[in-house]
Amino acid sequence: MSRSRALLQTLVGFDTTSRESNLQLIAFVRDYLASHCVASELIYNEARTKANLFASIGPVEVPGIVLSGHTDVVPVDGQPWSVPPFELTERDGRLFGRGTADMKGYIACVLALVPALVAATLRRPVHIALSYDEEVGCLGVRSLLSVLAQRPVKPMLCIIGEPTELKPVLGHKGKLAMRCDVHGAACHSAYAPHGVNAIEHAAELIGELGRIGQRLRDKQDARFDPPFSTVQTGVIGGGKALNIVPADCRFDFEVRALPGQAPQAVADELRAYAEQQVLPRMQAVSAQSAIRFTELSAYPGLMTDQHSEAAELIAAFCGSRAFGTVAFGTEGGLFDAVGIPTVVCGPGSMDQGHKPDEFVSVAQLAQCDQMLHSMLNALR
Template identity: 85%
Template sequence: MSSSRDLLHKLVGFDTTSRESNLQLIDFVRDYLAGFGVASELVYNEERSKANLFASIGPQGLAGIVLSGHTDVVPVDGQPWTTPPFELTERDGKLFGRGTADMKGYIACVLALVPALIQAPLRIPVHIALSYDEEVGCLGVRSLLKVLELRPVKPMLCIIGEPTQLKPVLGHKGKLAMRCDVQGEACHSAYAPYGVNAIEHAAALIGELGRIGHQLQQTQDPRFDPPFSTVQTGVITGGKALNIVPADCRFDFEIRALPSLDPSEVASQLKAYAEQQVLPRMQAVSAQSAIRFTELSAYPGLVTDERSQAAELVAAFSGSREFGTVAFGTEGGLFDAVGIPTVVCGPGSMDQGHKPDEFVSVAQLAGCDAMLLRMLHSIRT
């Protein structure tokens, strides 16, 4: 039997940066589970270069518990690592490597539990769900959830092991990322009024986003930090030279919305402003002017009632009733949207995630092992 530390060593060794395939890791997990007689179901992307994995242990046809994690990690490019990012390095009670906190440490603990799950007489099944492309918009898990949504019995609980220092997290904001392309008309800057300055009109749209963002601050939920929905523009490009009126400008923006707000409402407000205020001014000079919006990524928020069975169960497993929320997004809202109650709880801290020399402490890994054993003992016959 492999310990969670041994398994983490294996998992970190797979470069599963989102731009790469995760199939080597998925094949390793499939073979590992097969060694215990557990079959895996793989749900591939269209190119069959990546896959989700779903496996079940215990009695079938009953509502069980899903232990879920994403296999992809963020890039290490340009980061000043002092340890090899795709090798597990132990130092001062910490385990360094890309994905140790976010979130291969949790996956390692889940896999280490498998021998005990096989040996125990379980009242309900335990499911293992591994996804891909979480880091680029929670993309991969959606195809797996389409499969699970069609099944006659849905799980009673999903525990997503994002790093929360093993404290149950019941909520996070939703996100909508958009791109806006503004097409104007170029001309010599000496004749600027005869052109359509795409940058200036993009600036008007960005200013409107700021106004909308200020309005959003009026609706607050103290469970979140910041306690209101936010809007921000993160990338802008445009222009060729100072003496040319720019014909094109592009900017990317995102909405981080409280679970009570549909972020598409904000996008609709901006689109209405573009169509009613900005575009007519542009087309009065050039009929070829245009404003186009493209969705880049989106996922729903999560809010689980602290009085729910899901919250009570994870509080018992984790030994903590210190329920909280997190600023980062997870796949939790997607599980919840198909009728699977979800709580986020895993080892490590996102303070270490996405950074050079990412780590999870040995103590947190051991704590996760203990949490999963408490779960196991609670569902034995």
């Protein structure tokens, strides 16, 4: 426990907000692993300002277990923190700091296990996978998975340590985030019919999104909350002045789809409605009118079979078969898509994630240490 806490203190001290580089943290982990004679592989982004890290302990010629976490955290801007966000503060059995729950607490426990992993005679390997830019669309892990997909031996299980209060989670929804740009034609508002009001046509598209969302409620899965796929518009902007018919409007929307449902189908349906119903009326007034859709981010859902080997393993490690789902997304669907069975199980609660005074309890950190030692004992 003291090792996990000390490592968490160091990890929280690195400001790895997604807009910043994570290389200082990655260098620390690389050097820490090297001090225990464990080599690391770094996979950089194009600008070489960020990197994923992958390291293996044990016999890599047989399938093993991946312990996976993302190194980036969400911003603290404008949040009323009562403690310094990038310093670890302990109070009343809680460890405060940005990323303590989401998800540097888990990474600290994984790193704390390294000396015991190195000292053990493992029948199967343990892999450590750290990614960047998870918080902005699960972007960084994709290049790491491209490398792993080419390896001759795939892991038998990936444990993603997002905060689940150490309850085994087998599923979450997939997500698609889209931007729609509507371009019309400006004119004086006194002659509004001579222009093409981009805001009004954007509003029509948003209304259609709402109707699509209502239809998605027909197919439900009681394992999720809410039990159906959802659509929502989260950002909108347009217009210059009330007496000018607005030429431009932009809105961002997202689809969170049940596993097995394709979120892209919603975007395709809205695009067809725009091209067949809305755009012809706009272009009848101004031929330069246009509607453009741009994908902002996407990741697949996850639904691991509760009778699979992966589910049995995580149940044995954490001592519970009370499998659940979570509302938030993870990198799990991406691991699963390249043939690596995946579960989500980590210390802390997402109720604390992304908030001021984020924390993980000391008890949860200790319980995570126990879970990982159970895994180690099963691999001896």
